[in-house]
Amino acid sequence: MENMRLRFAPSPTGALHIGGVRTALYNYLLARKNGGTFILRIEDTDQTRYVEGAEQYIVEALEWLGITPDEGPGIGGDFGPYRQSERKDIYLKYTQQLIESGHAYYAFDTSEELDVAREKDPTFKYDAMARLRMRNSISMSAEEVEAALDEGIPHVVRLKVPDNETILFEDIVRGEVAFDSSELDDKVLLKADGMPTYHMANVVDDRLMEITHVVRGEEWLSSTAHHVLLYRSLGWEQEMPAFAHLPLILKPAPESYLDKSTIPAMASRMAEEFARKYPEHAGYKAEVFALQTFQDKKNIPANLKEKEKDQAGKAAFKAFLKSALYGKLSKRDGDRLGFPVFPLSWKGATAEDSFTGFREYGFLPEAVLNFLALLGWNPGDEQEMFKLEELVDIFSPERINKSGSRFNIDKAKWFNQQYMIKADDARLARLVRPILEANGQQPSDAFVEGFVSLMKERAVTLPDFWENGYYFFERPRSYEEKMIQKRWQPERSEQFAELVKDMEQLTNFSADEIKAAAERFMEKHELKFGEVLPMLRLAQAGTMKGPAIFEMMELLGQEEAIARLKLGFEAFDNIVQS
C-alpha cells in the first residue's frame, strides 16, 4: 500500500500504560514495514482529565523504546496541529456540516437530567425512540431551537443514528464485525464546552491526517460502528481507514501468584483498599472473606459470584475483588503485585498516583519491546528474540491474536536477562554506574566494565548487579557461616597462610597466574579444588554465589584480594572455634 499512515493517539491523562505502549509499537511496526509514516496525535479533548506532564512522558517513553514518531507535536509535519485541543475550529466546522445535512442535531438536556433518566431506567439509551421525548432540535420546533440557541442555553450536538440498519465493517484481526444500528445510541459529538468527543475528533482527524490504518485497543471495537456511521455521514466512506482492534493485556491470573506466602498480605491489602474506597462498608469483615476466598484457590471465580442473600458489604466486596483480580491490566496492579506496568516512572500528585517504570526497575528497552511484541502477536515460527529491525521486517497484522493475553512478568524478566547477557559491557556499565553511585561507590569505568562482564549472567534486572555483587566494591559484610563450619579446617590455617604468601609473590596478578599458583599449592599439599576454591570464594565474597573466582580476584587486584584472604582466613578460624 502506498503512503501508509498510522497514528498512535493517546490522551494525556497520566502515565502511558503498557498496553498503550504495545499499541504504539504495533502502529510503529506496521508503518515502518511498509515505508509508511508513524504519527503521534495527542487526544486532549477532555479538559477535566488533562494532566500536566503526561504528553512529555509519552514522548519520552517512546524515545526510550526507540519507536519515535515521524510527525507529531514538537516534531512537526504537514498535517498539524497534532494536539486536538488546537483543532477546535476544525471539529466545529464538520459538526456544523453534519447538522446541516441532517446527520446530527442539537440537544439541550443537561448531564443531570440524563443521570436522572438513567437512574429511573438503567437501560436508558439516547436512541431513536428516546430522542423524541428529550429536549433537542428534533423534538422541538425550529423557533424553540433558535430561541434556545440565541439565549445561549448550553447544549451538545448528537449524531442522529439511523434506525434498523446493519453496520458492517472489516477488522484486520477479527474479520467481519456487524452491529445493528438500533442498538446504537446517539453519541455526543460536540460537548457543551465546545470540545469534540473522542468519536468526532478521531474520525475527523483520521480523515484530515489521511490515516490509512487505525490500530487501537479492543475497547474501541464497540464504538467503531459509530465511527463508520460518521465517515458515511461526512461523505468519507470511500476513504475510511482499515481497522485493527488489538486484544487487551489482562492481569495475571490470581492462581499464579497466590500462595501461602502471599495470601495474607494480599488479603489485608485488598481489605484495606476496599475500606478506603467504600467507607460506607467499613463494618464488613473484608479481610476474613478475602483470606477464605484466596485459600480456596481453585474456586475463586465461583466464590466471587454474587448471591441473593449476600448483605451489602459482602456484595460490594465481591464486586471489588472481582475487578481487582480479573480483567484489564491496570495501573494499580503494578503496586499490588510488585512489577512495573508503565515504561517509565511517573510522579503523580500523591504517592498513590506515583509508579515505578520498567526503566527504573532496571529493564532494558529492547527487552520490554521484545516482550510486548510477543504479547498478542507471533511470527508463526519458533524464534523468540527479535531486534526492533527484525520485528519491522516480519510483523504481520494478520497474525495478531484475537483473545486477550495475561501479563507475565517472569517472561519479561527472562527477556531482560537474555538481553543483558547480550549487551555490550560498556553500555551495561553506563547503566549500572548510577546504581553503584547511589550506594556510595565511585569506581573507574574499567572496573565497572570488568564487573558487569563477570556478573551479567547472574543478574535479571540492573539493580541485581549491586544486590548480588556488592562485594566487588566493599569487603564482605558477613561470611556464610554454615559453609565455613562445614568446609574450614583450622588445622590447615598454616597451609593457607602459605597460599597467601604465594599470592603475594605473583608479579602478574592475572586470573591465569592466580590459578597456576593455586594449582601448585594444591599439588604440594595434596588438596582438591573443592577444598581450596570455596575458601577463596568465601574470603573474597562472603557467599558461595558468584562468578569465576580467579577472574574475580584479578579484578579486585592483588592488594585487595590478598587482604581479603588474610581477613577471611582469620575470621574462619574464629567462626569454627566458637
Added chain:
RNA sequence: GGCCCGUUCGUCUAGGGGUUAGGACGCCAGGUUUUCAUCCUGGUAGCACGGGUUCGAAUCCCGUACGGGCUACCA
C-alpha cells in the same frame, strides 16, 4: 441486563479435517570435572463442555458454560 468479541499445557503461543498436538516462560531432574548463574539434555502439563456435519473433528456448524470489552457531555 443488552450489544460486540473471544476460549489449545499454570502463562505466552504454533497448529485451521487424518499430527506421538510443536515451541517458549515457569517448575522438576540430570549434565557442563569450585559455587551461583549461564548453557545443554530430559521431564511435568493442554485442545472448556454438549450436540451435530464427516469414514474421521483440537480444527467446520449450533448451543451451553466461562472469560473479556462496551453500555458517559472519558478516552
